[in-house]
Amino acid sequence: MKTLTLILALVISVNMSAQNDHIKYAAFNIVSSSIIGGIGSGIHHKENESFGKAFVNGAWKGAISGSINSVSKEMLRIQSERYDLDWRLCWGSKIVNSVSNTMLYNATMNESSLLKHYSIDIGFIRLSTDYTVQIEPISLACFTGIFFSGGKFDVSKSLTIGTPVFLQQMLSTYGKTYANNITINNQQYYVRHNGKLLSYTPNVILHELTHTYQRLQYSSINNFLTIYNKYENIKPIHNDLSSFDILYLLNKTYFENEAMFYGNNN
Ligand SMILES: [Zn+2]
Numbered sequence: 001m002k003t004l005t006l007i008l009a010l011v012i013s014v015n016m017s018a019q020n021d022h023i024k025y026a027a028f029n030i031v032s033s034s035i036i037g038g039i040g041s042g043i044h045h046k047e048n049e050s051f052g053k054a055f056v057n058g059a060w061k062g063a064i065s066g067s068i069n070s071v072s073k074e075m076l077r078i079q080s081e082r083y084d085l086d087w088r089l090c091w092g093s094k095i096v097n098s099v100s101n102t103m104l105y106n107a108t109m110n111e112s113s114l115l116k117h118y119s120i121d122i123g124f125i126r127l128s129t130d131y132t133v134q135i136e137p138i139s140l141a142c143f144t145g146i147f148f149s150g151g152k153f154d155v156s157k158s159l160t161i162g163t164p165v166f167l168q169q170m171l172s173t174y175g176k177t178y179a180n181n182i183t184i185n186n187q188q189y190y191v192r193h194n195g196k197l198l199s200y201t202p203n204v205i206l207h208e209l210t211h212t213y214q215r216l217q218y219s220s221i222n223n224f225l226t227i228y229n230k231y232e233n234i235k236p237i238h239n240d241l242s243s244f245d246i247l248y249l250l251n252k253t254y255f256e257n258e259a260m261f262y263g264n265n266n
């Protein structure tokens with residue numbers, strides 16, 4: 001019955017998605033997180049538990065995580081519609097997003113509690129209820145890399161959004177995301193909105209912020225690999241880029257469209 005309800009809910013959400021972009025992207029988040037949660041949980045099934053039973057439990061938790069994840073992205077969308085950054089909405093969105101990532105992580109690990117190992121990523125620092133502070137090596141490497149290649153750290157924008165923002169000259173695009181760091185073009189771009197000429201920079205940042213969310217969301221896939229990890233003492237990493245890269249290549253168009261929708265008010 002539980003399985004049937006889950007399948008039905010997923011089918012309905014996919015069908016409804018054809019009608020409205022908000023529902024379309026929410027549905028994709030719910031379905032993809034549900035699949036990630038299900039497979040991860042199945043792999044981590046307990047000794048007295050079948051793969052199928054663990055899969056359904058994880059898929060449910062993944063679906064909850066996916067719906068919360070889309071709420072965090074909607075909070076970015078509210079700002080992109082205004083062509084403005086609001087630190088309360090940015091930090092609120094970041095916290096909601098971290099809750100959804102924690103839930104997905106627990107789903108893939110077949111944990112009974114949804115909020116165990118709660119963690120939030122602020123730049124290359126991961127604050128967690130397990131181990132107080134952790135450094136995320138890839139984000140740190142990118143942070144120093146951008147800094148030494150001439151990126152100008154923007155304190156005000158970084159504090160507003162809770163993710164490092166660098167201004168960079170000669171960037172070929174509006175902005176770029178490097179792990180949990182954002183670079184934006186030093187050049188100013190403007191957009192006409194309600195008869196006013198507004199800076200386009202907030203939307204560039206919101207677009208890149210969506211990419212950082214995508215990376216955190218789908219890096220949970222790495223948890224599948226942890227059972228094959230010979231270094232059993234090492235905590236499961238959900239910050240490795242390798243799996244995300246594969247997924248990113250497969251879904252490049254989708255990820256770009258999603259970032260355009262939530263970040264650029266497309
Ligand atoms: Zn993009």
